[in-house]
Amino acid sequence: MNDMKKSDEQIAREAKALFDASVDELDAATLSTLNQGRHRALEEARSPRGDLLRWVPAAGVAAAVLVGVMVTLPGQGPIEVMPTAVADMEILLGEDSLEMFEELEFYAVLDVIDESDDVG
Amino acid sequence: MSTATATYAVSWASEQSTGTRALQQEQQLNRFLAEVERRALRIAEIGVRDRDDALDLVQDAMIKLVRKYGDRPSTEWTPLFYRILQNGVRDWHRRQAVRNRVMVWLGRGASPDDEYDLVAAAPDPIGRSPDEELQNSEAMVSLEAAVQALPARQREAFMLRTFEGLDVAGTAIAMSCSQGSVKTHYSRAIHSLRETLGEHGPEGSEDE
Numbered sequence: 027m028n029d030m031k032k033s034d035e036q037i038a039r040e041a042k043a044l045f046d047a048s049v050d051e052l053d054a055a056t057l058s059t060l061n062q063g064r065h066r067a068l069e070e071a072r073s074p075r076g077d078l079l080r081w082v083p084a085a086g087v088a089a090a091v092l093v094g095v096m097v098t099l100p101g102q103g104p105i106e107v108m109p110t111a112v113a114d115m116e117i118l119l120g121e122d123s124l125e126m127f128e129e130l131e132f133y134a135v136l137d138v139i140d141e142s143d144d145v146g
Numbered sequence: 147m148s149t150a151t152a153t154y155a156v157s158w159a160s161e162q163s164t165g166t167r168a169l170q171q172e173q174q175l176n177r178f179l180a181e182v183e184r185r186a187l188r189i190a191e192i193g194v195r196d197r198d199d200a201l202d203l204v205q206d207a208m209i210k211l212v213r214k215y216g217d218r219p220s221t222e223w224t225p226l227f228y229r230i231l232q233n234g235v236r237d238w239h240r241r242q243a244v245r246n247r248v249m250v251w252l253g254r255g256a257s258p259d260d261e262y263d264l265v266a267a268a269p270d271p272i273g274r275s276p277d278e279e280l281q282n283s284e285a286m287v288s289l290e291a292a293v294q295a296l297p298a299r300q301r302e303a304f305m306l307r308t309f310e311g312l313d314v315a316g317t318a319i320a321m322s323c324s325q326g327s328v329k330t331h332y333s334r335a336i337h338s339l340r341e342t343l344g345e346h347g348p349e350g351s352e353d354e
Contacts, residue, residue, distance in 0.1 A: 032340075034333075034336045037336055037339060037340060037343075038307075038308045038336065041289055041293075041308055041309075041339070042308050042309060042311075044285055044286045044289050045185075045188065045286075045289075045308070045309045047286065048188055048286050048290075049184045049185055049188050052184055052187070052188075056187070056197065056201070057184070059201055060183045060184065060187060060201070060204065061180075063183075063201065063204065063205035063208060064176065064179045064180060064183060064205075064208055066205065066209075067179070067205060067208035067209040067211075067212050068172055068175060068176060068179075068212060070209050070212070070213070071172075071175075071209065071212035071213050071216060072172075
C-alpha cells in the first residue's frame with residue numbers, strides 16, 4: 027500500500043499548483059494596491075532617509091497613550107503589566123504599534139464615558 | 147582643451163553614467179518586485195491570516211529591500227526579500243501576542259472581528275468552471291489551513307521551498323539558518339501535511 031502514497035515531490039507539486047491558482051485569482055483591487063505599494067517603495071528609496079525621525083513622534087505618542095491608559099483605568103495598576111513589560115515594551119514602543127494604542131485609547135475613553143453614565 | 151574643461155567633462159560623464167546606472171537599477175528592482183509581489187502577498191497572507199496586514203508587510207519588505215539591498219547583485223534579492231518578509235511576519239506575530247496580552251489585561255479579550263474566516267478570505271475564483279472553482283477553492287482552503295497549522299519554521303521552509311521555489315541555500319538565507327535546518331524543517335512539514343491532508347495529499351488543480 028505504501029506505493030499508493032504520493033511522493034513528497036507530488037505533494038509539493040500539487041500544493042504549488044493550488045498556490046499558483048490562488049495567486050492568479052487575486053482580485054484587481056489587491057493587484058492595484060500591490061502596484062501602488064511597489065511604486066511607493068521605489069519612490070521612498072529615492073527620497074532622503076528619514077525613517078527614524080519619522081517614527082519619533084509616533085513612539086512618543088505611543089508611550090504617552092500607554093501611560094494614559096494605565097492611569098485612566100480604575101483598579102488596574104501598572105504593576106500588573108510589569109512582569110511582561112520588559113519583553114513587551116520593545117514592541118509596544120515600536121514603530122508599528124500606533125494603531126494598537128489608538129485602539130486602547132478608544133477603549134479608555136469608552137470606559138470613562140461608561141463611568142460618567144453610571145454616576146449620572 | 148584646458149585642464150578645467152577636461153575635468154568638468156570627465157565629471158559630467160561620470161554623473162551621467164551614475165544616473166544611468168541608478169535608473170537601470172531602479173527598473174531592475176521594479177521588475178523584480180513586480181515579479182515576486184503576488185506570491186509574496188499570498189505567502190504573507192497565509193502567515194498572518196489577514197490580507198490587509200499582509201499587504202502592509204509586503205510593502206515594508208519592498209521598502210527595506212530597496213533601501214538596504216538595492217545595490218546588491220540581483221541574484222541575492224529573492225532570499226533577502228523573503229528574509230525581510232519572514233522577519234516582518236514574525237514581528238507581526240509577536241505584536242499580536244503582546245496586543246492580546248494587553249487586551250486581556252484590560253479585560254477586553256479578543257474581538258470576534260479578529261477571528262479569521264478561511265472560507266471568506268479565500269480568493270475570488272476567475273475563469274474556471276463552477277466545479278473547478280469549487281474543487282480548487284476547497285482544496286486551497288484545506289491546504290492553507292494545513293500549512294497554517296504547521297509550526298512557524300516548518301511553515302516558512304515549506305512555503306519558501308514549494309511556493310516561491312527557492313533552493314535550499316536560498317531558503318537558508320531567507321530563514322537565517324543552516325541548510326541542514328531547512329532540510330529538516332521542510333521534511334517535517336511535508337510529513338505533517340501528508341498526515342493532515344490524508345495519504346493522498348492536496349488534491350485539486352493539478353493538470354495531469
